Amino acid sequence: MDAEIPVNADALTYPFAAAPQPGSAREIAPGVLWLRMPLPMALDHINVWALAEADGWTVIDTGMHTGASEAAWQKALAQPLGGRPVRRVVCTHMHPDHVGMAGWLTHRFDCPLWMTRLEYVTCRMLVGDTQREAPPDAVRFYQACGWDAQALAHYQARFGSFGKRIFPLPSSFQRISDGDTVEIGGRPWRALIGRGHSPEHLCLYCPELALLISGDQVLPRISSNVSVFPTEPAADPLAEWLASLSELRQRIPDEVLVLPAHNEPFRGLHARLEKLTARHEQALARVLEALGEPQRVIDLFALLFRRPIAADALTLATGETLAHLNYLQRRGHITRELRDGVCWYQTRTVRT
Numbered sequence: 001m002d003a004e005i006p007v008n009a010d011a012l013t014y015p016f017a018a019a020p021q022p023g024s025a026r027e028i029a030p031g032v033l034w035l036r037m038p039l040p041m042a043l044d045h046i047n048v049w050a051l052a053e054a055d056g057w058t059v060i061d062t063g064m065h066t067g068a069s070e071a072a073w074q075k076a077l078a079q080p081l082g083g084r085p086v087r088r089v090v091c092t093h094m095h096p097d098h099v100g101m102a103g104w105l106t107h108r109f110d111c112p113l114w115m116t117r118l119e120y121v122t123c124r125m126l127v128g129d130t131q132r133e134a135p136p137d138a139v140r141f142y143q144a145c146g147w148d149a150q151a152l153a154h155y156q157a158r159f160g161s162f163g164k165r166i167f168p169l170p171s172s173f174q175r176i177s178d179g180d181t182v183e184i185g186g187r188p189w190r191a192l193i194g195r196g197h198s199p200e201h202l203c204l205y206c207p208e209l210a211l212l213i214s215g216d217q218v219l220p221r222i223s224s225n226v227s228v229f230p231t232e233p234a235a236d237p238l239a240e241w242l243a244s245l246s247e248l249r250q251r252i253p254d255e256v257l258v259l260p261a262h263n264e265p266f267r268g269l270h271a272r273l274e275k276l277t278a279r280h281e282q283a284l285a286r287v288l289e290a291l292g293e294p295q296r297v298i299d300l301f302a303l304l305f306r307r308p309i310a311a312d313a314l315t316l317a318t319g320e321t322l323a324h325l326n327y328l329q330r331r332g333h334i335t336r337e338l339r340d341g342v343c344w345y346q347t348r349t350v351r352t
């Protein structure tokens with residue numbers, strides 16, 4: 001669920017550039033293995049991490065539930081993981097590429113799932129929407145963004161697909177909260193929560209190994225999607241996202257090796273956080289400038305994405321554009337007017 005927007009990452013270094021093939025692993029620190037699971041989309045992989053315990057493994061993130069992931073896990077469990085059992089599964093957040101195989105692993109090894117509460121509960125809720133029809137308020141939401149009949153029909157036909165690549169989650173979980181210390185492989189890892197990409201995203205920081213497992217909260221070469229969805233039309237995820245990036249910068253030293261969920265492990269955390277923040281600030285400035293004239297959400301795509309939006313990416317492009325608009329509206333910089341079911345945004349005129 002990440003928008004693939006290439007960004008200049010020249011301040012970063014990649015000490016482990018050669019990624020492991022699905023089913024194999026690469027040790028990147030004592031007892032910390034890097035594995036990859038294939039994804040059936042343009043972003044074709046997710047990194048998962050296996051941390052050695054005295055009697056097995058803690059696995060962090062799991063891949064989508066597909067035949068290819070099952071095959072890769074079967075191979076990895078037999079070989080690099082040496083047939084030793086998975087003792088615990090931790091998911092950074094609820095997106096299907098992270099949580100999809102969690103139920104498969106916990107079921108197979110009869111082990112617990114550890115997550116933050118909002119990620120677990122939100123995932124169960126969205127999986128509950130699978131196979132349902134698109135609700136009328138969701139259709140109205142996208143209509144208000146300026147979608148045409150064809151786009152709305154495509155959305156209605158695809159609605160309810162969230163759970164299709166998620167093996168049923170276990171019916172209970174172990175909660176991780178911000179600031180918790182979780183012992184993994186005999187070492188303390190500190191839990192840090194980020195928001196904006198997903199509701200209560202977990203990062204894990206091990207000072208002893210100088211490692212940060214960052215999930216989708218910080219990615220080196222792509223920028224994580226920050227979206228408003230029809231379930232909460234007035235949400236302000238961009239403010240949460242920017243606050244989370246700033247908090248990460250304060251709480252985690254620059255020297256760490258970052259283990260992201262996509263792309264490769266990298267150094268240069270603070271430079272990356274600054275670049276991600278600057279990108280959004282520039283986007284906010286561009287949007288504000290364009291709103292001298294009234295615009296709909298879809299009118300701003302060319303400005304924000306600088307490439308045509310494919311039908312399948314329309315939801316994320318709309319969500320991300322709205323994240324910028326809601327941010328500006330909440331802070332009183334722009335107004336929104338509903339005309340014939342469509343929202344028009346414009347810079348607030350200052351009356352003197």
Ligand SMILES: [Zn+2]
Nearest residue numbers: 001093095216
């Ligand atoms: Zn994600």
